[in-house]
Amino acid sequence: MSTVASQIEVPAGVTLPIYMDNHATSPLDPRVLEAMMPYFTNKFGNAASRNHSFGWEAEQAVEAAREQIAKLIGATAKEIIFTSGATESDNLAIKGIAEMYRERGNHIITQVTEHKAVLDTCKRLEKYGYRVTYLPVKADGLIDLEDLKRAMDDKTILVTIMSANNEIGVLQPIREIGKICHEKGVLFHTDAVQSVGKVPINVIADNIDVLSLSGHKIYGPKGVGALYVRRRNPRVQIAAQIDGGGHERGMRSGTLNVPGIVGLGKACEIAFNEMDSEAAYLRGLRDRLKAKLESELDYIHVNGTMEHRLPGNLNVSFVYVEGESLLMGINDVAVSSGSACTSATLEPSYVLKALGLGDDVAHSSIRFGLGRFNTQAEVDYVAAKVIDIVKKLRELSPLYEMVKEGIDLTKIEWQAH
């Protein structure tokens, strides 16, 4: 009797389940937690309280965090606005600029593999009379800069293009995009949630006017993020989307989440100090995983360019194996799939489809997101387990058998249902 259940030995030092989904969220670094703890209890003051030491203490902590964040991205502290996370940052940036610059123009340019926080914000603006151009991506996942130049017109006020993609980890050429924007006098926003702290980003050198970042993707807490808003050359103005007490220079009202902000600051400080060595470490683990998979399995398709990519990302389609069934077989490893069966919409990943991949290849994709706390022993176990399960599921796959027999699957009249 055939069996899919795996009996791969767990190496010493590896505890199951293994977390390898660091693009979704990352574990809190213990050093971050330590920094945050006093601000939940003893140092509980409201950073807006100007007339007692509790408030001053909180404000000092917030300003220190602002410095830590600014340093990581080459900004100044005054250019950092705290938010509840990157979704809010994206909304504030895009809606805030759209509102503020409405008289100058109504055209916004973005691209098809953006996060929904950007795409759905743009869609809403379309309802309010804005025009949005969604640039396509090439098979490698990158936009064509000539497409961007062609899309610009005299009504273009904003270009919003992500720095690193959350599924395939590809790095858009933001420096060149920013340069094109500045030459045309158009503002450039980037959703840098996945890239801040992972690869070098400098808002000056990279020509970025507005940038979204988040705490929990960089081993910081959930529920806190920031928006960088450039103050000179050009001075960017943003219309507030949350009204109230006028916090954050009037751009984002609401009592500051002091422990969260302290944690975000600490996470940025650690990233600043350790990014280079950590990137080299993660690239090593990622390449080891890729090499192991490729040495044992045929019909593997790496989604997106390997050349311009986050060090910890590997997105692979194990063709002729459906993604959810693979996840079921490796249920002691936390990863994600672009398979429709794993999504709420029952549609395969729009990011993978944008690369021109067939739905069948998108259904077969797995995203490995390596992070700070993953080890080589974990990578070896995950590779062995995935190889074992993929081989077993391919024994079960009529498509794999047909392809091995030399049948062209595209010539078959499938009964789509």
Add this chain to the structure above:
Amino acid sequence: MAYSDKVVDHYNNPRNVGTLDKSSTEVGTGLVGAPECGDVMRLQIRVNPETQVIEEAKFKTFGCGSAIASSSLATEWIKGRTVEDAMAIKNTDIVKELSLPPVKIHCSVLAEDAIRAAIGDWKKKNGVAETAAAETSAH
């Protein structure tokens, strides 16, 4: 998503995985679904020409765990039945047996389609296509 114990059991230990000689007149082959939809089932039966009993059933499935379990269960159920008996298996029986959630009902529909397609192929090969057509229209 949490899977029922029966789905997990069929996934871990799929019954009757394999391939029959599709050129044999005793063998009927059903290939249903589409790769772009994320599931393809191939179900094959070998029918005793004297008794019309399905003596062997084999499957291979590209799809999620519930699709694999549905087709594995289908082969278990049709083995030993006559082709007419096998036609009586409904997708709702599979849903019930495997406790499939609503989003996975299409897996059971596909398994029922696979059974019918395999039997249809066998009937066509053995010159009983008209009966099959008449039965289908009666549903």
